[in-house]
Amino acid sequence: MLAMNTLVDRLSVPAAAPVAKSAIADDMAMIRAASELTRDLVQPSARIYWTDFLASTLIGYAGIAAAILAPGAAWMLVAAAIAVVALYRAGSFIHELTHIRKNALPGFRLGWNILVGVPLLIPSFMYEGIHSLHHNRTKYGTVEDPEYLPLALMKPWTVPLFVVAAAFAPLALVFRYAVLTPLSFLIPPLRRIVVERYSGMIINPLFRRKPPEGEFRRQWAWQEGGAWAWSTLLIAAGVFGWVPLRALIIFGAIAAATLVLNQIRTLVAHLWENDGEVLTVTGQFLDSVNVPPPGLLPELWAPVGLRYHALHHLLPGVPYHSLAEAHRRLKDALPADSQYHGANYESLPKLVMNLVAGSARGGAA
Numbered sequence: 001m002l003a004m005n006t007l008v009d010r011l012s013v014p015a016a017a018p019v020a021k022s023a024i025a026d027d028m029a030m031i032r033a034a035s036e037l038t039r040d041l042v043q044p045s046a047r048i049y050w051t052d053f054l055a056s057t058l059i060g061y062a063g064i065a066a067a068i069l070a071p072g073a074a075w076m077l078v079a080a081a082i083a084v085v086a087l088y089r090a091g092s093f094i095h096e097l098t099h100i101r102k103n104a105l106p107g108f109r110l111g112w113n114i115l116v117g118v119p120l121l122i123p124s125f126m127y128e129g130i131h132s133l134h135h136n137r138t139k140y141g142t143v144e145d146p147e148y149l150p151l152a153l154m155k156p157w158t159v160p161l162f163v164v165a166a167a168f169a170p171l172a173l174v175f176r177y178a179v180l181t182p183l184s185f186l187i188p189p190l191r192r193i194v195v196e197r198y199s200g201m202i203i204n205p206l207f208r209r210k211p212p213e214g215e216f217r218r219q220w221a222w223q224e225g226g227a228w229a230w231s232t233l234l235i236a237a238g239v240f241g242w243v244p245l246r247a248l249i250i251f252g253a254i255a256a257a258t259l260v261l262n263q264i265r266t267l268v269a270h271l272w273e274n275d276g277e278v279l280t281v282t283g284q285f286l287d288s289v290n291v292p293p294p295g296l297l298p299e300l301w302a303p304v305g306l307r308y309h310a311l312h313h314l315l316p317g318v319p320y321h322s323l324a325e326a327h328r329r330l331k332d333a334l335p336a337d338s339q340y341h342g343a344n345y346e347s348l349p350k351l352v353m354n355l356v357a358g359s360a361r362g363g364a365a
Contacts (some may be wrong), residue, residue, distance in 0.1 A: 024283040027339040030330075031281060034314050037329045041322035044096075044104050048321045052304075053093050053108075057115050060087035068247045080254055085300055087165045088258040089117050097124050098131040098347045099316055101163060113223055115312050120255055121173040122201070125221035129216060130200040130209070135316050140284045143273030146200060146207040151272040152355055162203075163183040166263035170255045172331065178231035181224060203266075217301055242268075265301050268351035281314070282339055289351060290344045292327055301348055310343035 022347035063083025094117065097109055109124060117123040133139050134147040141148050151159060176198050196208040212220045237243040253256055271287050279287065289311035291298045298307040305312060305320025312318070313328055334340045340352035345351055 010267045018045060024280055024286060026280045028338050029281045030285075030334060030338055033330060033333055034326075037333060038315055038318055038322075038326045041326055042317050044100050044319040045321060046105050048110075049093075049096070049105055049108060049319075050111075052321075053090060053112065054115075056086050056090035059083075060090055063087075063201070064251055066253065068248050076250070080250065080257070083254050084257040084261065087116070087120070087254065088261050089303040091122065091258060091262070092306060094122065094124055094127045095131065095306070096304060096320055105123050109121075109219075113226070117223065118226040118331070120258070121170070121177060121227050121231060123227050125212070125216070125220040125223045126199065126201050128219075129212070130202065135313065137281060137284070138278050140313075141279055141287065142276050143204070143206050146202040146204050146209070148274070149203050149272065150275055151267070153273065153275060162267065163260060163263050166259040167256050169259045170252050173227075174234060177224070177227040178235055180227045215245065261301060264348070264352075265306060267304070267355055272355065285310050285314050286339060286342050288343060290327065291347065291351075292331075292344055293324075295347060298348070319332055 027155075060083050063079050063081075063086055066077045066079035067083060070079055091111055097112060100108070113123050116350050129144050134145055136145075139145050141150075149158075149162075151162065176194070180190070180194050180198065184194040195211055200209050201206075202209070211217075234248065238245060268289055268291075270289060274287055290310045291302060291307045302309070305323045308323040308327055311323055311330070315323075315326060330340055
């Protein structure tokens with residue numbers, strides 16, 4: 001997020017890694033099994049994608065409307081909580097957009113951006129072209145990975161700062177699109193800075209994005225234009241009183257809460273223990289996290305397949321609705337001493353506590 005990219009610049013230099021993930025060799029039996037056992041699971045289902053996305057979006061916006069129109073604080077909080085969970089799920093489909101093959105789901109990218117990406121000021125160009133680098137075998141966990149910080153090796157206060165920054169992201173995004181977008185087209189040096197540093201969901205402050213090219217440049221242009229128009233309209237609605245300020249504040253608070261929830265989920269997507277070295281596929285897998293059943297809560301805080309994040313790094317081409325079956329097959333087929341079982345965890349609280357404890361050790365080193 002824009003706010004994270006700015007605030008993380010102030011974080012301290014990582015301490016020594018407690019675990020040398022770069023020393024982990026590839027588990028070829030696991031990798032072969034993952035490929036062979038899931039070949040029939042790679043086709044995305046348009047019916048599942050559209051139904052899930054549209055239902056989540058409808059519930060989310062209905063929740064916002066109910067929160068704004070609620071007769072009391074209690075009903076407002078209930079409606080807002082429903083809106084946060086539903087819009088968080090709808091927004092999480094941005095992750096799928098980066099992995100589904102071109103033309104596999106006609107119109108889905110356009111529909112997602114119109115209904116969620118632009119209204120929440122997170123158009124898909126902010127993630128596309130960024131997330132793919134996170135999956136690059138030689139870039140994961142290095143200075144060239146825009147989505148990685150060795151949080152477990154940094155000062156203890158970096159973990160809460162990482163979460164708190166997300167709460168201010170909606171304001172930062174409004175400023176980025178309503179102010180920086182038009183100014184950057186008038187001031188070329190500013191445009192270069194905006195493209196490099198403020199045009200992606202980036203947490204690595206050293207990463208610099210390259211300008212878009214070809215068809216992606218055209219996609220970027222209309223998405224950024226839409227976000228500029230929407231953010232400008234939001235400001236005008238507040239300044240001229242077209243929409244009650246209370247309604248704008250509730251909408252902004254719900255948007256902020258979805259980003260905070262995503263930031264907390266990001267904290268436990270990986271163990272964040274790599275010190276910048278290139279990792280093997282197995283090393284990346286073991287630095288990532290699965291939170292498989294029987295727990296039900298991960299379906300809320302890690303929706304759209306994100307509860308199988310380690311498996312996703314092993315099989316990035318498998319659509320979210322097939323990851324549960326892929327996990328079941330691998331869990332049953334691989335022996336107890338397989339590395340596959342080393343990426344499975346029980347709950348979010350335990351993972352967060354482990355991260356905080358790791359950062360405490362790193363900060364004391």
